[in-house]
Each structure stands twice: as C-alpha cells, then as structure tokens.
Amino acid sequence: MTTSEWPLWEVFVRSRRGLSHTHAGSLHAPDAEMALRNARDLYTRRSEGVSIWVVPSSAVTASSPDEKDPFFEPAADKPYRHPTFYEVPEGVRHL
Amino acid sequence: MTTLLPETDRGGGPGAHEEAFDAAIAADERIEPRDWMPDAYRATLVRQIAQHAHSEIIGMQPEANWITRAPSLRRKAILMAKVQDEAGHGLYLYSAAETLGASRDELLDKLHSGRQKYSSIFNYPTLTWADVGAIGWLVDGAAITNQVPLCRCSYGPYARAMVRVCKEESFHQRQGYELLLALSRGTEAQHAMAQDAVDRWWWPSLMMFGPPDDASKHSAQSMAWKIKRHSNDELRQRFVDICVPQAESLGLTLPDPELRWNEERGHYDFGPIDWSEFHEVLRGNGPCNEQRLDRRRRAHEEGAWVREAAAAYARKHGEQDGDGRTAA
Numbered sequence: 001m002t003t004s005e006w007p008l009w010e011v012f013v014r015s016r017r018g019l020s021h022t023h024a025g026s027l028h029a030p031d032a033e034m035a036l037r038n039a040r041d042l043y044t045r046r047s048e049g050v051s052i053w054v055v056p057s058s059a060v061t062a063s064s065p066d067e068k069d070p071f072f073e074p075a076a077d078k079p080y081r082h083p084t085f086y087e088v089p090e091g092v093r094h095l
Numbered sequence: 096m097t098t099l100l101p102e103t104d105r106g107g108g109p110g111a112h113e114e115a116f117d118a119a120i121a122a123d124e125r126i127e128p129r130d131w132m133p134d135a136y137r138a139t140l141v142r143q144i145a146q147h148a149h150s151e152i153i154g155m156q157p158e159a160n161w162i163t164r165a166p167s168l169r170r171k172a173i174l175m176a177k178v179q180d181e182a183g184h185g186l187y188l189y190s191a192a193e194t195l196g197a198s199r200d201e202l203l204d205k206l207h208s209g210r211q212k213y214s215s216i217f218n219y220p221t222l223t224w225a226d227v228g229a230i231g232w233l234v235d236g237a238a239i240t241n242q243v244p245l246c247r248c249s250y251g252p253y254a255r256a257m258v259r260v261c262k263e264e265s266f267h268q269r270q271g272y273e274l275l276l277a278l279s280r281g282t283e284a285q286h287a288m289a290q291d292a293v294d295r296w297w298w299p300s301l302m303m304f305g306p307p308d309d310a311s312k313h314s315a316q317s318m319a320w321k322i323k324r325h326s327n328d329e330l331r332q333r334f335v336d337i338c339v340p341q342a343e344s345l346g347l348t349l350p351d352p353e354l355r356w357n358e359e360r361g362h363y364d365f366g367p368i369d370w371s372e373f374h375e376v377l378r379g380n381g382p383c384n385e386q387r388l389d390r391r392r393r394a395h396e397e398g399a400w401v402r403e404a405a406a407a408y409a410r411k412h413g414e415q416d417g418d419g420r421t422a423a
Contacts, residue, residue, distance in 0.1 A: 025187060027190065034405060041179075064129070065129045065131075
C-alpha cells in the first residue's frame with residue numbers, strides 16, 4: 001500500500017461565518033476523517049477557517065473545457081437578463 | 096488546486112487547441128488543469144514544480160537539525176512552526192504537480208532515486224544556531240524573491256500554491272532576521288557566530304537564482320510561456336539590492352569585497368560567483384547531498400507501516416459503515 005493508493009480529496013474551507021466554503025486545494029488521505037484532520041493541518045494553520053468540507057475528488061463531475069463555448073453560450077445572447085439592458089427615463093428614482 | 100485529472104485525449108488534436116493556448120498566454124490568462132497544453136509546457140511545469148516541492152521537504156532537514164537545541168521555548172516553537180510550514184509548502188506543490196498528471200508516488204520515487212533534483216542550497220550543513228537565522232533571512236529571502244513573480248505564473252494551480260507559500264514565507268524571513276539581530280547585538284561570541292553564518296550562506300544564496308542568463312537552458316522558453324516572469328540575473332540583482340541595507344541594519348557584513356553601489360546603474364555591483372562550486376553541489380558532491388537523501392529515504396521507508404495501517408483501517412471502516420458521510 002502506497003500513498004497514491006490513498007484517494008485524493010478536494011478541500012473546501014469556510015473562512016468565517018457568513019461566507020460560503022471555497023476551494024482551498026487537495027490532499028491524499030486514507031479516509032474522510034483523516035482527510036479532515038490533514039486538511040486542518042494543511043490549510044488552516046493560521047486560523048484561515050471555521051469549517052472544512054472534504055470531498056473525494058472522484059465524486060466531482062465537471063464541465064469539459066472543450067465545451068466551454070457551446071455549454072455556456074445560451075447565456076451569452078440574453079442581455080435582457082441584466083438590469084443595465086433597460087432604459088430608464090431621466091429623473092426616475094429608486095428603480 | 097483542482098485536481099481533476101487532465102483529459103489527455105479529448106479528440107480534436109493539438110492543432111485545434113494550440114491557438115487557444117497561445118491566445119490565453121498572450122492575453123495573460125491562466126491555463127487550468129484540464130485545458131489543452133503543449134507536452135513540453137506540461138513537462139517543464141512538472142519538472143519545475145516537482146523540484147520545488149522536493150526542495151520544500153528536503154529543506155525541513157537542515158533546520159529541524161536545531162529544534163532540540165533551540166535556545167528558548169519561544170525560538171523552539173517558532174522553528175517547529177516554520178519546519179511544519181515547509182512540509183505544508185511541499186504538499187501544496189505536490190498537489191499542483193498532480194494536476195498535470197504526475198502521481199505522488201512517482202514524484203517521491205524520482206526524488207529518492209536522484210532522478211529529480213531539489214535546490215542545491217539544502218546540501219550545505221547548519222553548523223551553528225546562527226545558521227537557522229541565516230537560512231531564514233538569506234535562503235528564504237532569496238526564495239521569496241524568486242517566488243513572488245511565480246504568483247503570476249501562467250499555470251493556475253502553481254500560481255495559487257505560490258500565493259499561499261509567499262504569505263507564509265514572510266514569517267520565515269522575519270524570524271530569521273530577528274534571530275540574527277539578537278545574536279548580532281549579543282555577546283562578542285554571538286556576534287561572531289552570526290557573522291560566520293552570513294559569510295557561509297551568502298554565496299550559496301546568490302546561486303539559488305540559478306545560472307547566469309546566458310547559461311540558463313530553460314529560461315527563454317519559460318519566459319515565453321510566462322511560467323517565469325524575470326530572468327535569473329534580474330532576480331539575483333534585486334535580491335542583492337534588498338540585502339545590502341538589511342545587512343547594515345543587522346550590523347553584519349556581506350563577504351564580498353567587490354560589493355559597492357553603482358550610481359550609474361542604480362544597483363549594487365557584486366563580485367563573480369564561483370559556478371564551479373554550484374555545479375559540483377548539483378552533481379551530488381556538496382557537503383550533505385548523501386545525508387539529505389538517505390534521511391529522506393529512511394523517513395519514507397520507516398513511515399510505510401503507518402501508511403499501511405491507515406489504509407487497512409480505512410478499508411475495514413469502509414466495509415463496516417459504508418462510504419456515506421454527510422458534508423454540512
């Protein structure tokens with residue numbers, strides 16, 4: 001049994017209450033509990049977090065960078081989803 | 096550091112992707128793990144990041160050498176935190192290398208068998224307590240000078256790892272400077288010890304920036320790919336310019352009779368570097384090459400039972416409880 005046979009985990013850290021968890025990095029660990037402990041030692045040595053998630057990297061499904069354009073295209077031609085699309089007559093306030 | 100493995104064969108071929116890669120580099124955008132990239136770009140990054148990671152974990156040894164003999168509890172706690180940071184830096188960097196498709200085991204194996212290098216600086220011995228200060232001030236100082244521009248490296252995971260590393264390195268440099276200052280202002284013997292450490296570490300620190308630009312075989316391509324942002328000589332000059340006034344404040348001298356301010360250039364001139372020494376150490380003939388690698392191999396072998404036990408426990412635990420766990 002070698003290190004590489006330990007699965008890879010993605011680490012997400014909530015830096016303080018009121019903020020969401022953000023991706024901090026990854027690490028190898030034999031199980032979830034060790035992954036949490038290692039994540040604490042690796043990513044929060046200077047009080048960078050109040051909460052940690054660890055997720056097996058193999059459980060992440062990602063969009064392919066090749067499909068970048070077609071995949072996100074539907075949003076590109078809908079400027080009317082943004083407030084700046086609309087003209088507001090001068091003098092109208094709180095809109 | 097997203098560690099989703101790169102998709103090596105997604106069809107389309109390099110021709111279709113090369114343009115996108117070149118455009119991203121030209122636009123100063125970051126390349127991310129699953130983007131197409133030239134094989135040579137990938138290989139260069141794996142080599143550089145691996146060497147960097149190896150340097151971090153080998154670098155734990157010369158300083159750990161003094162943990163048990165630190166002169167106070169304060170200094171001991173600081174030194175332990177610093178050595179622990181170096182382990183952390185190694186792990187950030189190994190993760191970054193893994194996003195390029197390298198495996199952790201393969202990287203460690205290449206370090207242990209001498210097929211991949213680590214920074215030559217760690218093949219020098221730490222003879223006195225003052226060396227801990229000189230390493231923090233000069234070696235970590237040189238490392239920071241090298242690493243700050245790497246925070247803008249074109250490869251995203253490497254750049255992000257470097258941001259984290261640089262934040263932590265500034266503590267390393269300051270504790271070293273403070274330690275040397277205490278010695279320099281101490282007894283005559285303490286002052287002499289600090290001066291001796293600086294005398295021994297100065298030239299090897301200048302060598303950390305690598306060979307002169309005209310002899311550096313990877314530099315031009317790395318700069319074109321924006322992995323490297325400044326040349327070796329440029330960074331070395333920057334480091335010298337920073338150190339001279341800092342040495343004055345320490346009340347210590349730098350061991351270079353040719354060191355003087357050049358009004359015209361707006362930089363300090365410094366004497367020639369003995370590159371034959373650099374190449375000797377690189378070839379494995381430094382004072383501690385053998386000792387460092389032996390120690391690393393032994394630590395790896397002696398830790399094998401712990402890794403095996405943890406894996407066996409995880410297997411057993413997994414069978415009993417299933418894999419389900421809630422993340423909340």
